[in-house]
Structure formats: structure tokens, C-alpha cells
């Protein structure tokens with residue numbers, strides 16, 4: 625049981641955990657951008673709307689699993705499990721398992737449609753067989769982990785957990801290869817698509833964890849060690865988002881030029897071109913949210929943004945009351 629004296633005041637708990645309206649807007653924009661992206665790919669490759677919708681569900685489910693596993697094993701750190709935040713981490717893991725159970729079902733169903741489309745277009749080659757095998761393994765490993773309830777320290781960075789994380793990344797890359805293979809494009813385009821999809825997966829999975837796993841688990845445990853662990857995990861996610869934004873933009877721009885060229889007219893004069901323009905707008909909105917979002921500034925160990933000492937503890941805090949935030 626946490627020491628009652630280590631409880632943050634209700635106001636501070638609200639400051640830490642009730643400011644997630646903007647993250648929800650960000651998640652909606654990421655979903656919209658990915659739907660427009662999948663539609664763009666479907667339109668270029670002349671896929672049916674059913675396949676496009678199934679592929680969007682597949683990519684979102686895959687992203688939620690892959691990005692969630694990144695948070696589970698990389699943004700959670702050993703200190704968090706030995707600093708009074710163990711119960712918080714255990715609650716987060718249990719919550720993620722419940723979400724993962726549903727996500728595995730969506731991934732299995734949408735995966736069947738996506739694989740059937742690949743088979744009908746490029747045949748049963750090594751790529752499709754490999755993707756099918758990796759997907760089946762990912763579904764099995766994450767499905768079993770979601771059902772079994774093992775203590776958090778047995779799950780954290782366990783061989784099975786890291787294997788699942790590697791499998792999720794491999795399925796994202798194999799999907800990118802299959803997508804590019806559908807149109808007979810070269811290895812550079814394949815690498816660019818992998819980066820685009822990996823960045824998307826990391827972002828949507830982290831955003832879902834933040835809103836549906838970290839915030840509700842933290843709201844019911846407003847203690848200083850939890851606030852500190854939550855702030856530090858969020859800051860690790862923020863650092864990765866700083867890489868994800870330019871990666872999505874640059875890889876997206878490469879794919880756009882590859883498909884539509886550099887003539888402004890082909891962007892303003894076609895639906896696919898306008899979809900690309902819309903995606904640039906989505907990224908601009910997301911950058912604005914990233915810079916403004918109070919939750920992402922709240923109690924993260926960024927100079928001048930929040931001093932964890934104010935919460936009555938903070939030997940692990942690196943925050944100070946001076947110096948500007950870098951957003």
C-alpha cells in the first residue's frame with residue numbers, strides 16, 4: 625500500500641490526469657490521417673472500399689499493439705517498478721491486456737481480409753506466407769499474454785514480451801513490403817513505407833496507451849511516486865514523438881512525390897492529391913497540439929514546466945523552476 629502522506633492533493637491529481645481533451649483530439653486526428661492514408665493507397669492501387677476499410681482497421685489494430693508494447697517494455701523503466709509505482713504499472717498492464725484482447729480479435733478478422741487481398745493480387749509467394757506466419761505468431765503470443773495474468777515484474781521486458789514487440793515490428797515491416805509489392809515498387813520505396821508505418825504505429829499505440837491506459841490508471845492512484853513515474857513515461861513518449869513527426873512528414877512527402885510528382889496542379893486537381901494536402905494539414909494540427917497540450921506539459925520533467933518537488937517529493941525529479949520549455 626502506498627504511504628498516505630505521499631498522496632498528491634486532489635487539485636494536483638486533476639492537474640496531472642484530467643487534461644486529456646487535447647490528447648483525445650490528437651488521437652482523432654491521427655486516426656483521420658491514417659484513414660486518409662489508407663484510402664490514398666487503396667485509390668492508387670485500385671483496391672475495393674471493403675479492402676481499404678479492412679486494411680485501415682488492420683493497421684490501426686497493429687499500431688495499437690505495437691505502440692502499446694513499446695510503452696509496456698520501453699517507456700516503463702525498471703525504476704518505476706521499484707519506486708512505489710509498482711501498483712500503478714500493474715494496473716496499466718492489466719488494462720492494456722483487456723484492450724489487447726479486443727485488438728487481437730480485430731487484427732485477426734481484418735488480417736484475413738488483407739491477406740486474402742494480397743493472395744488474390746500477388747499470389748501465395750514467400751512474402752505473403754511470411755506475413756501470414758508472423759501475424760499468426762503475433763496473434764498467438766499477444767492473445768496468450770492478454771489472457772494470462774502474471775505479476776508485472778514477470779511480464780516487464782520478459783523474453784515473451786520482447787518477442788511480441790519484435791513480432792509486432794516485423795508484421796508492420798512485412799505489411800509495408802507486401803503493400804509496395806502489390807504495385808511492383810522498388811526497395812527504396814519499401815524502406816520509406818516501412819518507416820511511415822512504423823512511425824504511425826508508434827504514435828497511435830502510444831496515444832491509445834496514454835489516454836486509455838496511463839490516465840485512468842493514474843487517476844485512481846494520485847500519489848507522488850505515480851505522478852513521477854507517469855510524468856517520466858510521458859516524457860519518454862514525447863521524445864519519440866519529436867522523431868515521429870518529421871519521419872511521417874518526410875516519408876509521406878517522398879511517397880507523394882513518387883506517386884504524384886512535384887507539379888502543384890496534380891495535388892490541387894485530383895482527389896488523391898487533395899488527400900495528401902489534407903495530411904499535411906493534419907500534421908500541422910498535430911504539431912500545434914503537441915506544443916500546446918497542457919497534459920503533455922503537466923508534470924513532465926522539463927525545465928520550467930513542472931517542479932515535482934511541489935508534490936512533496938521528487939528525489940528522481942530533474943525539473944527546475946527556471947528555464948523555458950522546449951514544448
Ligand code: HEM
Nearest residue numbers: 657658661662664665803824872873876877879880903904
Ligand atoms: C499523422 C500523420 C500521418 C499518418 C498517421 C499517416 C498514415 C498513413 C497510413 C496508415 C498510410 C497507409 C499505408 C498503407 O496502406 O500501406 C499512409 C499512406 C500515405 N501517406 Fe501518410 N500518414 C501521415 C502523414 C503523411 C504526410 C504528412 C504525407 C505527405 C506529405 C503522407 C503521405 C502519404 C502518402 C502519399 C501515402 C500513400 C502511399 C502510397 O500508397 O503510395 N502521410 N499514411
